[in-house]
Amino acid sequence: MYKIITKREIAPNIISLEVAAPLIAKRVKPGQFIILLVDERGERIPVTIADYNRENGRIRIIFQVVGKTTAQLSQMNEGDELFALVGPLGNPSEIDNYGTVVTVGGGTGIASVYPITRELKEAGNRVISIIGAKTRDLIIMEDEIRKASTELLVTTDDGSYARKGFVTEILDEVLQKEKDVKKVWAIGPAPMMKAASEVTKPHGIETIVSLNAIMVDGTGMCGSCRVTVNGETKFVCVDGPEFNGHLVDWPEFMNRLARYEKMEKHSFEAYRKVCGEENG
Amino acid sequence: MAEMIPTPERMKRSQRPMPEQDPKKRVCNFDEVPLGYTTEDAIYEAQRCLQCKPAPCVEGCPAEIHIPQFILKIVEEGFASAYLEILKTNSLPTMCGRVCPQEEQCQRACVYNKMGKPISIGRLERFVSDWARKHDTKEKLPDSKKKSKLVAVVGSGPAGLTCAADLAKMGYDVTIFEALHKTGGVLTYGIPEFRLPKKIVGYEVDKIKDLGVKIVTDFVVGLTKGVDELAGEFDAIFLANGAGAPQFMHIPGENLNDVYSANEFLTRSNLMKAYKFPEFDTPIKAGKKVVVIGGGNVAMDAARTALRLGAKDVHVVYRRTKEEAPARAEEIAHAEEEGIVFDFLTLPVRILGDEKGNVTGMECIKMRLGEPDESGRRRPLPIEGSNFVMQVDMVICAIGTAANPIVARSATSVQTNKRGYFIVDEKTRATSREGIFAGGDITRGSATVISAIGDGKKAARAIDRYLSSGGSLRKSKK
Ligand SMILES: Cc1cc2nc3c(=O)[nH]c(=O)nc-3n(C[C@H](O)[C@H](O)[C@H](O)COP(=O)(O)OP(=O)(O)OC[C@H]3O[C@@H](n4cnc5c(N)ncnc54)[C@H](O)[C@@H]3O)c2cc1C
Numbered sequence: 001m002y003k004i005i006t007k008r009e010i011a012p013n014i015i016s017l018e019v020a021a022p023l024i025a026k027r028v029k030p031g032q033f034i035i036l037l038v039d040e041r042g043e044r045i046p047v048t049i050a051d052y053n054r055e056n057g058r059i060r061i062i063f064q065v066v067g068k069t070t071a072q073l074s075q076m077n078e079g080d081e082l083f084a085l086v087g088p089l090g091n092p093s094e095i096d097n098y099g100t101v102v103t104v105g106g107g108t109g110i111a112s113v114y115p116i117t118r119e120l121k122e123a124g125n126r127v128i129s130i131i132g133a134k135t136r137d138l139i140i141m142e143d144e145i146r147k148a149s150t151e152l153l154v155t156t157d158d159g160s161y162a163r164k165g166f167v168t169e170i171l172d173e174v175l176q177k178e179k180d181v182k183k184v185w186a187i188g189p190a191p192m193m194k195a196a197s198e199v200t201k202p203h204g205i206e207t208i209v210s211l212n213a214i215m216v217d218g219t220g221m222c223g224s225c226r227v228t229v230n231g232e233t234k235f236v237c238v239d240g241p242e243f244n245g246h247l248v249d250w251p252e253f254m255n256r257l258a259r260y261e262k263m264e265k266h267s268f269e270a271y272r273k274v275c276g277e278e279n280g
Numbered sequence: 281m282a283e284m285i286p287t288p289e290r291m292k293r294s295q296r297p298m299p300e301q302d303p304k305k306r307v308c309n310f311d312e313v314p315l316g317y318t319t320e321d322a323i324y325e326a327q328r329c330l331q332c333k334p335a336p337c338v339e340g341c342p343a344e345i346h347i348p349q350f351i352l353k354i355v356e357e358g359f360a361s362a363y364l365e366i367l368k369t370n371s372l373p374t375m376c377g378r379v380c381p382q383e384e385q386c387q388r389a390c391v392y393n394k395m396g397k398p399i400s401i402g403r404l405e406r407f408v409s410d411w412a413r414k415h416d417t418k419e420k421l422p423d424s425k426k427k428s429k430l431v432a433v434v435g436s437g438p439a440g441l442t443c444a445a446d447l448a449k450m451g452y453d454v455t456i457f458e459a460l461h462k463t464g465g466v467l468t469y470g471i472p473e474f475r476l477p478k479k480i481v482g483y484e485v486d487k488i489k490d491l492g493v494k495i496v497t498d499f500v501v502g503l504t505k506g507v508d509e510l511a512g513e514f515d516a517i518f519l520a521n522g523a524g525a526p527q528f529m530h531i532p533g534e535n536l537n538d539v540y541s542a543n544e545f546l547t548r549s550n551l552m553k554a555y556k557f558p559e560f561d562t563p564i565k566a567g568k569k570v571v572v573i574g575g576g577n578v579a580m581d582a583a584r585t586a587l588r589l590g591a592k593d594v595h596v597v598y599r600r601t602k603e604e605a606p607a608r609a610e611e612i613a614h615a616e617e618e619g620i621v622f623d624f625l626t627l628p629v630r631i632l633g634d635e636k637g638n639v640t641g642m643e644c645i646k647m648r649l650g651e652p653d654e655s656g657r658r659r660p661l662p663i664e665g666s667n668f669v670m671q672v673d674m675v676i677c678a679i680g681t682a683a684n685p686i687v688a689r690s691a692t693s694v695q696t697n698k699r700g701y702f703i704v705d706e707k708t709r710a711t712s713r714e715g716i717f718a719g720g721d722i723t724r725g726s727a728t729v730i731s732a733i734g735d736g737k738k739a740a741r742a743i744d745r746y747l748s749s750g751g752s753l754r755k756s757k758k
Pocket residue numbers: 033043044045046047048049062063064065066067068069070071108111112211212213214215216241257258261264265268
């Protein structure tokens with residue numbers, strides 16, 4: 001039903017899939033995500049829709065292998081079918097002509113920030129993009145982001161490519177220089193989004209983050225994805241995934257991300273063992 | 281063939297108990313707890329029925345099942361025809377025989393109830409439908425001509441399944457849209473295996489597919505496509521998306537790591553089969569000392585699931601008393617037999633945790649009952665200064681669910697009430713927009729399986745009337 005049309009490993013352990021999902025491709029807007037199941041026994045995992053083609057009915061997802069499900073997904077090939085795929089879930093990003101905006105992507109967050117960046121520019125904004133990763137190999141979608149934004153700044157943590165440093169350091173510099181930034185999007189690992197929110201706070205610039213909470217249904221039915229924002233409980237899947245980063249209760253959010261750490265590790269190790277044996 | 285016995289003898293007999301798994305064994309497995317009547321049990325129990333005319337029990341059943349008739353057929357050992365008798369008014373008897381609050385419905389109305397030993401109508405219904413499933417008994421359908429009109433059903437819970445089945449039997453072309461990857465609604469994701477085995481739900485769903493109903497899973501109406509869009513493609517729509525949004529108490533500590541909504545806990549366990557982790561990928565935590573907040577069926581299901589996942593100590597806290605608890609008496613009794621401890625007249629005020637987000641305890645306050653409130657139940661009032669802390673490491677919140685706005689938001693001119701439930705005509709289930717009908721929990725708030733089935737039936741009849749008198753949503757203007 002949900003056939004994988006193309007598969008590419010765009011960086012070590014980071015894979016891009018194009019999947020046939022015409023109904024989703026028709027309606028999706030930047031900021032939305034899907035939930036997929038690899039097989040009947042699988043876990044429902046959320047992944048951002050990194051790109052879409054309304055004509056050929058395909059969506060593109062980009063994911064990093066971090067555990068059992070993503071490892072299993074990385075073993076699938078062109079022509080294989082996913083067991084389930086549902087979307088588009090969550091609210092679209094609020095795209096408007098703000099003036100000057102900054103989009104920041106860290107790691108696979110680059111994929112999430114890409115469609116937002118593109119749409120912001122199309123809406124008439126001057127978009128400064130900052131992307132970063134641990135090392136040179138892990139910088140993804142550089143050309144696409146360059147095309148989608150007005151200006152692009154690249155960093156690597158280890159300095160193996162472009163500037164050395166964290167995306168948040170560059171963000172700080174940009175905000176010192178640019179006096180008229182209206183809004184910032186920062187998407188990536190939770191510590192990065194938290195740090196980016198701390199950088200923008202003294203400047204009083206609204207900062208949107210996209211929370212990667214642990215989900216089950218993704219439609220507001222279970223409450224697994226809940227997070228405290230401005231003192232209120234919100235469900236990331238239906239009230240988000242984007243929130244004002246200055247209002248998110250980060251320590252609670254990060255604690256909740258680690259809820260199943262032990263079991264996840266166990267599951268991943270068991271999978272690797274079986275797979276390793278099977279593949280010789 | 282067995283026969284009815286003389287009335288005095290009938291009156292002497294007492295209710296035949298249902299064989300059940302031993303509580304000590306069953307807390308270690310997810311198998312069904314009640315084992316079902318044997319043929320001999322069923323005949324013995326059926327022979328007690330006085331065959332009243334008119335039969336008060338029928339009025340107690342929301343589906344108006346022809347109770348004395350099907351019971352008589354059991355005595356005559358015509359199990360297939362007993363089943364067909366039930367099917368005339370209830371399309372999912374395998375479910376109702378198991379999960380209906382019988383003691384408050386048909387059995388409360390039974391003339392024997394005064395003597396404290398009503399006919400076990402639910403158990404008989406279950407016996408008959410299980411017999412039929414084992415023998416694959418199917419009803420003979422009249423050759424209804426295929427009709428060209430298209431009907432969309434939103435949600436595959438008992439309301440949606442029933443409406444779809446009835447319309448398909450009339451010859452309509454029906455498509456069910458379901459958000460999850462599996463069908464059955466609460467029957468699949470909420471009610472645990474040990475009360476309602478999923479292979480039974482699967483069997484019923486397969487029968488409905490055999491009628492020609494198309495089922496589209498992974499389709500969130502309101503996101504994948506809106507109701508307004510479906511209205512352009514279908515001649516009528518039945519909205520049966522349930523009331524699945526979990527509610528929380530809004531007390532401090534509620535978002536700590538080991539605080540679950542009952543929906544999350546049960547969905548992980550039932551829908552995702554987390555109780556079989558790591559054979560299935562979805563994880564679930566098994567607390568050692570678990571407390572469940574609430575007094576309904578959902579709270580019982582969560583507590584009993586926690587026990588089966590390995591909890592050593594499970595408490596249920598409820599702010600009123602056992603008498604007010606909305607759970608079925610049978611479920612409370614099952615929970616007690618399994619060693620679950622009830623703390624009545626107790627209200628949580630705060631959940632305590634450490635800096636890593638682990639739950640370390642729950643602070644509660646003792647309650648007393650005051651004057652009756654609007655619901656007629658005595659209002660629980662806190663006893664000042666009675667606060668105390670329970671040592672627990674997991675909390676499950678089962679205080680009810682609310683309407684999820686996703687469907688309603690995409691349905692122009694379909695009115696909802698203040699709480700987000702669709703406003704419908706009680707008899708026809710028609711909403712404020714012509715051609716759109718609604719039923720089940722999304723029109724009632726959390727209710728029962730049988731009321732959802734009843735709504736599905738009524739809506740199917742009303743949809744048939746609407747369509748056969750020339751109505752068509754896709755051809756009408758908003
Ligand atoms: C809205 C949203 C969009 C996302 N977009 C992307 C994306 O575009 N690319 C990408 O690589 N990743 C994305 N993620 C994260 C992705 O869902 C997780 O990497 C994935 O679930 C890991 O599963 P696993 O079994 O491989 O790893 P596991 O070993 O199970 O888990 C690794 C970590 O992933 C997180 N995780 C585990 N299970 C879930 C779950 N059911 N739901 C959410 N998070 C979970 C946990 O924090 C966990 O510690 C997104 C998450 C959300 C909520």
